[in-house]
Amino acid sequence: MAARPEGTPVWTDAMFTDVEGAKTFYGDVLGWTFGESSTEFGNYTQAYKNGKAVAAVVPPMPGQDGEPQSAWCLYFSSPDVSATAEKIRGAGGTVLMEPMQVGEFGSMCIAREPSGAVFGVWQPGTHEGFELEGESGSYVWAEVFTREPAKADDFFSSVFGYRSKTMQDGEMDYRVFDLGADPVLGRMVMTEEFPPEVPSYIQVYFAVDNCDKAVEAAERLDGRKVFGPMDSPFGRFAAILDPQGAAFAVIDVKTTVGEVPEMV
Template identity: 85%
Template sequence: MAARPEGTPVWTDAMFTDAEVAKTFYGDVLGWTFGEASTEFGNYTQAYKNGKAVAAVVPPMPGQDTSPQSAWCLYFSSPDVGATAEKIRSAGGTVLMEPMQVGDFGSMCIAQDPTGVTFGIWQPGAHEGFELEGEAGSYVWAEVFTRAPAKADAFFTAVFGYHSKKVKDEHMDYRVFDLGGEMPVLGRMVMTAEDFPPEFPPYIQVYFAVDNCDKAVEAAERLGGRKLFGPMDSPFGRFAAILDPQGATFAVIDTRTTVGDMPEMV
């Protein structure tokens, strides 16, 4: 597989206090199966769809808070994780976990933008990232949710060299980032006071593709998840945001069921 350009979403994982509950939940909602836990790397366990790696779950590290807030972490590709960490600092971000090598799989760090959005950097080695994208049960899209859009826009543009365009809509501040081509790689939404209580932290919402958005929501609710909004029709697909039983937020989208015209970008 050709190396993904720097700034391309390349992987996602989440830490769960009860990894077995997470496996049951996502196995039913997204159709995932799971590999063997890697004891050498903290029981890190990869999820698969149709035999291809799509994500991973991991329990807390020994000695860590036994009740961490579960959250999906999106990793962006980098040819040099150390150099990207320096760009993060120079742009006003914070490196939460210094660059480290993960066996022969690759190297990583965890960082936060100036508005409080946490994300990862992955320099691929043997593990190149997603083996399946854009199909049911796999990653398809992500959006930065922030209360300070100008700061977030400047940060991600500086670190990854993104170009950006804004949706031409006076009622909504939504921006998409690309790497100089027609294909966008990331979106940015504004967290409004009406929709997000002040204690809800900024985050990156990861979207997983599904064959049927409504059925995915029903499965999530049956297993203790909670619908945050949707299902909702859009020109991009029918989608919904879900809070899983351990507090991790994610979204599901049926990209084949579209309603309306694509918005104009400026």
């Protein structure tokens, strides 16, 4: 697999106090199976769809204080994670976990952009990232949800060299970042509908065959529907909180309706 351009989303994982519960939930909702946990790397456990790596789940690190908040973390590709960490600092971001080597798999760091969204950076080694994308049960899209769009826009463009366009829609402030021809990330402004205690975050979308059935499966396993299901020009989608509080979205990309709004 050719190396993905810098700034391309390449991986996602989440920390769960109840890893077995997370495996049951996502196995049912997204059809994932799971590999053996890697004791050498904190019982990191990869998820697979049709035998291809799509995500991972991991328990809290030993000695971590308090009850950690479960959340999906999106990782962006970098040819040099240390250099990217310096660019993050220079653009006003905060490096929460310094660059570190993860065996032969690659190198990583965790950071927070100026408006508050946490993300990861991944410099691939033998683990190059998603083995399946855009198909049922795999990563398909992500959006930065923020109350301070100017800060987020400037940051991501500065660090990863994104170009961006604004959607021509009077009802919402939505921007799409790209690395040339292909869009790689969206940005949505958080409205008063979001409780004030909810910080900026990056919402990861997973493709499903049927959005409504995925929501029903999530609710059956004590997940909670936050928004939708509803149709959009990009497909029928819904936002969900899993039983441990991790937010994600599902979208049936086969149900695309109408024309995609123009970007300016």
